[in-house]
Amino acid sequence: xxxxxxxxxxxxxxxxxxxxxxxxxxxxxxxxxxxxxxxxxxxxxxxxxxxxxxxxxxxxxxxxxxxxxxxxxxxxxxxxxxxxxxxxxxxxxxxxxxxxxxxxxxxxxxxxxxxxxxxxxxxxx
Amino acid sequence: xxxxxxxxxxxxxxxxxxxxxxxxxxxxxxxxxxxxxxxxxxxxxxxxxxxxxxxxxxxxxxxxxxxxxxxxxxxxxxxxxxxxxxxxxxxxxxxxxxxxxxxxxxxx
Numbered sequence: 001x002x003x004x005x006x007x008x009x010x011x012x013x014x015x016x017x018x019x020x021x022x023x024x025x026x027x028x029x030x031x032x033x034x035x036x037x038x039x040x041x042x043x044x045x046x047x048x049x050x051x052x053x054x055x056x057x058x059x060x061x062x063x064x065x066x067x068x069x070x071x072x073x074x075x076x077x078x079x080x081x082x083x084x085x086x087x088x089x090x091x092x093x094x095x096x097x098x099x100x101x102x103x104x105x106x107x108x109x110x111x112x113x114x115x116x117x118x119x120x121x122x123x124x125x
Numbered sequence: 126x127x128x129x130x131x132x133x134x135x136x137x138x139x140x141x142x143x144x145x146x147x148x149x150x151x152x153x154x155x156x157x158x159x160x161x162x163x164x165x166x167x168x169x170x171x172x173x174x175x176x177x178x179x180x181x182x183x184x185x186x187x188x189x190x191x192x193x194x195x196x197x198x199x200x201x202x203x204x205x206x207x208x209x210x211x212x213x214x215x216x217x218x219x220x221x222x223x224x225x226x227x228x229x230x231x232x233x
Contacts, residue, residue: 015230035222037169044212045161045169047222059220062126095168100180111159111174113181118168 002026002114004096007120012086020119022096022105027114030074033099035112036081038057038092038121048094049081086123093118101106127151129225131211134216137233146228148213153193157217160189163227164209172211173198187221200230208232215231 009021020036035050049060051071058070069082079096095118100110128151137145148158156176161169171180173189176196186201200207213225 027185044210044227045163045224047220047224050220050222061221100171100174105221106217107155107157107214108219109157109175110216111171111180111214112161113174115168115170117132119188 002098003005004098004114006094006116009094009121011113011122011124013125014087014123015084016086017084018086018121020070020081020083020094020096020121024077024079024098027094028097029072029077031064031102033102034072034079034092035097035099035104036070036079037095037097037112038090039095039113039118040092046092050099050104051079052104057104061102068111083121086121088123091121091123093120126221127154127215129213129215129223131213131225131228133228135229135231137231138203139233140203140205142203144198144203144207144228144230146198146200146211148191148196148198148225150194150196150215150217152218154215154217156192157215158189158191158196159214159216161212161214161224162207162209163212169212187233205231205232222232 036048039045096116098114099110160173163169177189
């Protein structure tokens with residue numbers, strides 16, 4: 001069974017850091033691009049960051065660029081999101097998501113086909 | 126940055142009726158568009174990719190069409206399990222791969 005399991009969420013004060021992890025199973029992890037998508041309860045999803053199959057290309061939404069870093073460890077079949085300088089507006093449920101294909105970037109065909117159950121991040125004093 | 130505008134915000138229909146959802150892009154995204162369904166308490170699920178291709182396991186009553194700036198998701202006959210929120214997402218411009226704000230399909 002294809003599965004993504006996130007961990008690392010929690011309550012953190014503004015300005016502090018948090019590292020999210022996602023462990024994949026049931027598919028060849030190193031064949032696919034991976035993403036983080038977040039969602040405030042009651043709102044629509046927001047794509048946060050993505051990484052290509054070989055880590056050669058990464059991208060971030062403007063609001064987290066320079067504060068968040070995405071990475072992957074194919075040997076551990078794991079995806080990570082290092083979140084620094086956290087702000088209250090970063091509060092959301094964070095999903096780890098598998099891409100249909102290996103690539104990220106402009107004009108990329110495909111979609112986000114496997115989603116984890118999410119890990120909640122709350123930034124508050 | 127590309128903006129995706131979905132309409133209507135809410136669609137009130139009865140089971141068995143046809144649902145037509147719209148997604149309009151502020152600039153052409155060619156066919157680089159996907160549709161997702163989300164039910165309460167669940168993660169989004171991929172329905173359609175590349176504007177018109179059904180994802181694995183998606184019933185044939187779901188279809189996608191359009192290119193450029195105007196896209197449509199059609200549910201030919203609504204089943205009880207289809208009442209949910211639907212989002213479009215573009216993959217033409219990076220980053221970000223933005224989502225629309227969603228259309229809620231509710232039971233009339």
